[in-house]
Amino acid sequence: MRNATRSNREHCYSILEHSEKKIYEHAAHCLAMVASWKRALLDSAGSKVVTRHAIISHLRLVQTFPIYFKVSALLSNIVGNETLKVDLLRLAAGQVIEYIGNKQWSLENVQSFIIFNGFDSAPSNVFDTPPATNRAELRQALSCIQGVLRQVNSTSPLASMLITILP
Incomplete structure (x- = not known):
């Protein structure tokens, strides 16, 4: 095996x-x-x-290739069809939202989230510790979503896509 x-x-x-x-x-x-x-x-x-x-x-x-992701997010601003708007936003951020939803972030409560990501102690000089890795992965995923959100300026279903992954 x-x-x-x-x-x-x-x-x-x-x-x-x-x-x-x-x-x-x-x-x-x-x-x-x-x-x-x-x-x-x-x-x-x-x-x-x-x-x-x-x-x-x-x-x-x-x-x-930021232009491809910007274009799909920007197109979601002008499309009237809600289904197409969701599809465009999924193209831009869907993979990252799925990743956040499937990863164990210890979001059950604030205290477990703080401990899981190592926010309860001084940062160590070692960068490959589990809390350091957790923080880096969370930051990368949220940065990707933030990049998409910067392009969206109309009413967007992106919030409802994000809410489904939170407990």
Whole structure:
């Protein structure tokens, strides 16, 4: 079983790396790349390494090609059809919202959230501790959503998409 997991993980990495190279060669493949990340995440059976790699790749994509994500968020401002508006916002922020919703953030109450993210003690000099990693992942995900929110200036269903992931 261990070899099967390793093989599955290597397969997921190859999908992610291949799709990442393709996107930088041809920006029009954004949707195909995001779809391959989603498949890799589903195939990885909750591997934290694959999940982290997919989110980092998604953030890199947003930073490299911000215009595509801005356009989908901006189009949601002028579209009258609510279904299309939701689809455009899902394109811009849906993957990150799903990630936040599927990750254990200890949102049951304020105290557990503070402890989980290490806000109850002085920061250590070690950056790979679980609380430091939790803070970095939370900051990355929220930064991505904030980038989309900056573009939305009309009544938006993005809030209802976010509310569903909170306890």
